[in-house]
Amino acid sequence: MKFSIALHMERFSPDVDMREVVSDTLEIARIADAGGFETIWTAEHHTIEFTIAPNPFQMLTWWGAHTERIRLGSATVVAPYWTPIRLAGEAALCDHLTGGRLEFGIARGAYQYEFDRMAGGMPQEQGGAYMQELLPAVQKLWAGDYAHEGKYYNFPLATSVPKPRQQLNPPIWVAARDPGTFDWAVRNGYNILSTPLSAPPAEVGVLGEKFRKATSDHPNVPKPRFMMLRRACVYEKAGDWELPVKLSAAYGRSFENLFRNIGTVVNGFPENVPMETVVNRADYDPEAIRDNLLFGTPDEVIEKLMIYEAAGVDQFCLGLAFNLPQELKRKTLELFVKEVMPVFAARERDAAHERAKATA
Template identity: 25%
Template structure:
């Protein structure tokens, strides 16, 4: 199994934004020497939920500070960008990193972000489909050209020319069944950010794999799972960390995405979140937070290892990305969390035979 780490740059009251960046970049610098296979970043805008408005800029910086580790975007939110610029940036990043870039893309969820980017949220599905077609064709052929509903691009040559294909390095963030079907059509593997029961995720993946086979004529790539990690030698301390930090993180998720908001009722393409919003109103946000904590990776190193194994048995992932710093976790706690996982959990995961994962 490939094991990565993700930097999310979550802001908090105890530190300035500049200090958050300093501390997160210190963790990012540890990823390669500690033996992680990949370093991932995210894209978000306008709040301190995660303060990385340009994930490709962050990864380009890290490409110059590393030599072997893969660099993944989890994800570039296509509806918010000019696809010409994304294609150019991806081509440059892949060249300067000597082919280490993993292209992860998504279609977005935060209303505050869509409004700030002046893009109607109702258009996200169609914009994602068109933009992905433009970008992937350009990266494959070196030519960018399109005549669609949202994008009309005259024929131009992409320079620098892309040097490698992305067939085995293409992923897309998907939580809802609606997104999963779209990603199968694109031909992307799935980046799973856990928000619902793992068996429900497994059901969505079954549909995705079937659709992928029908559309592409081959088996779908195994997904990659991201998990929020609280690892400590003391089981009680790890449990307390999970309650404080993982729970705190998901409370920010609820606020940033307005998951209890009624706007999903009238927004096309977000049917899953209409149901989630109703569940939050029915059961309360504390229940949803508790459920999220239970989906994550926390406990002693042995318990963390077993939790990843349990997830793998259900969804068949061949990659796991840990998030080790979030919700105002002190920098020294985050580094200790990451180092312990890297020393006692990661080597065992990296030795797993992917052929034995669920599919």
């Protein structure tokens, strides 16, 4: 199992200077690169201060200029906000400007608050149909001249300028939680991005089973990769869990606000909606948050990660953007690189050795 991080610029108060936000975000990206993480992922969001990411390709190009080897992924572009020609060209240019390091992730979108402002108020669950028309069109534009006449997009003969630097195209990842999206993505040869959100660890196995079913239903398709994201904080002492848990709960209540469009947003800052309005209230119990998310000492985190490895996850992504203080982000990466990653690197070497013995 490989490891990545999810990061974007974030402000939770107008008192925080954007220059500090920019500097802190770049510092974490560079630490992840030096530490051997496989990918850094960033999102697309609009009009929201706690996810300052209006164009992931700008973020990735910026990070690419200040890093050496880490892959650079969009997690994710939101399909209904784009047209095929624009998306194909911007992604391909990012691939060139980052030296062929782009990982192309796409989703239907999540926040109804955003859809009301970016997609004419359409229900966010309808975004999947846009994604399923948009993505194949982007691939065909990357390949050469192509005209499209569909339900949501229409254009005469055109092509992507430029074409991607990577041969064929950058690796493609699709965000999925429901079985239909898993099946569609695997059937078309796309990798899977997924998250159990704040649900108990059993949800990891549920998502893993969806992935296994999709791959078994399409045995002639090369097996794609499977990435899973959780909020993460690693600390030295077991008793240090209270702050990240408190911040995660507050972040979740803002997420509920935007996802279900049930609260107010003032000058880009969403309110933390009252607990009585949230769904799955049990997931907000402090001990549940501590146990469900990737919070813990290195030993506790290693034990939790075994669940993801058993579920078939190829890449685990540490979600670091939930108002975690900069020093805790640094400490999380320091401890993860020093004490967690070597354990899984050794497990990978041992597994490779066993496979070699079996085929000898």
